[in-house]
Amino acid sequence: MRSYLSDRMGAALLMAPLLLFLVLAYAWPFLGVVKWSFTLPTPGLGQYEALLTDDLVQSVFIRTLRIAAIVTVVSVAAAYAITVVWVRGTPAQRLIAEFCILVPFWISVLTRAFGWVALLSNRGLINTWLQAIGFISEPLALVRNEFGVIVGMTHFLIPFAVFPLASAMRSLDDRVLLAARGLGSSRMRTFWTVFVPMTRSGIIGAAMIVFVFSLGFFVTPAILGGGRSVMIAELIYLRIFQSPDWGLGAAISVVLVLFVGALMALLFRYVRPKQLI
């Protein structure tokens, strides 16, 4: 009995500091934000009504969903291609693939967004070269629009899609593939009818991670969209800092959290959390 009590004391003492810290520095202020959404500028549900009727807010929501969907499809497909080589290539191929995945992964989002500005802007690499070879006379508008945002976000999110895919591909039994080949199936057919269906959980996990991340993306759209292709996160920022309308910013945040929470709940019905690492 004594040791049982002291065990409980020990656990409580060890776990309390972090839990207390997060309650005070995260849970409590989040409730404060929820309160803002119901009380600023006037008490009531006015902010949530505005969400449903305001044309600007609506168009930003739709743009965010559209961009997130495109980015999800493109980055999962691209990640799949490079993950196949990372997991199943020859040692040299694997080393190169790993380098190409991990170096961008560890470089900050700002540096990567800046790299795209350097490539895509009017006086950037691509436009300079295309003009130098006489292919175009006027620079192409590759950045400060939705195209730039999609390129930058896809680049940022590919490594995040790689990890769940790699985990699914590693746990796949080689003998099944060899059997398919042995029974006369072509490379292509083996890939599409055996390999891809067997990595389904990885694809779902990767798509969910990328989609959820894209919904709350801030830095890349703000830099590569140049204020013209505003997504939800940037709208929250603008509502807090530029047209002080804290209530609406808070209401959008609450809706975003609920939406992401629902998506996560859906995800965990299909995939175990461990399969995502």
Add this chain to the structure above:
Amino acid sequence: MPTYRPGPVSLVIAAFVALFLLMPLLAVIPVSLTPSRMLAMPSGELSLRHYRALIEDPRWIGSILLSIRIGIVSSAFSTVLALCFSLGVWMFQPRFTAALVGFVLLPMVVPPVVSAITLYFLLTSISGFSSFFGYDTWLGVAMAHSVMTVPFATVLMLVSLSQLDRRIDLAARGLGATVWERATRIIMPNIKFGIVTAALLSFVLSWEEIGVTLFITSVNAITLPRLMWMGLRDNIDPAIAALSVILIIITVLVLAVRSLVVRQRGGH
């Protein structure tokens, strides 16, 4: 060892993806060498003036030192909190463990912009009665970064604890070791690699943090990413390209050293 290798089509597509991933990192190199004061490709002449600007301009140095200070404080804080919490979970396996761990991981899964507005609320509330710890102060930024990095540190600790053999702890307990002795002399020496990794990751995450930092700083606590952001939004300053090149080189070197170490360990 997989016997089923990717075919030529897979390799070609993967090569394009690899090129896409590396392209923006390579693009900053020529830009950093431009003699022009604006973002442009160098035409003919190369110059190191933007690298010199990084050393000579006190703003860059100041924000680098500030980012290091914030990174060390927030990484130490979140590593200690995460370590205690994970030890509690592993040693005592209390009821509701899953719910408690889930709560701790929230800042990692909630969209960063929502965490940002939450921490903005927190720090502006604190600012009401404290001038050195709140909105736009370095201590406030360090605390906000701790909130954001502590889930990652906790995950790393829990993963390395899960690979630890429970029997060594049971043996220590059977021989009469106290909780303190078990934690500091049995468990921690066995997960020291995980502890160091958690501290390093927390530092790197704080060093790069921009989403939350934008919301909670204005003119005083200008961290390095915050300064880069200011240079990126308006007139693009090529000094950012020079800085990016340096950061990329550091990353590549660290990853290369790490893979060498891993290979040597695996080789033995």
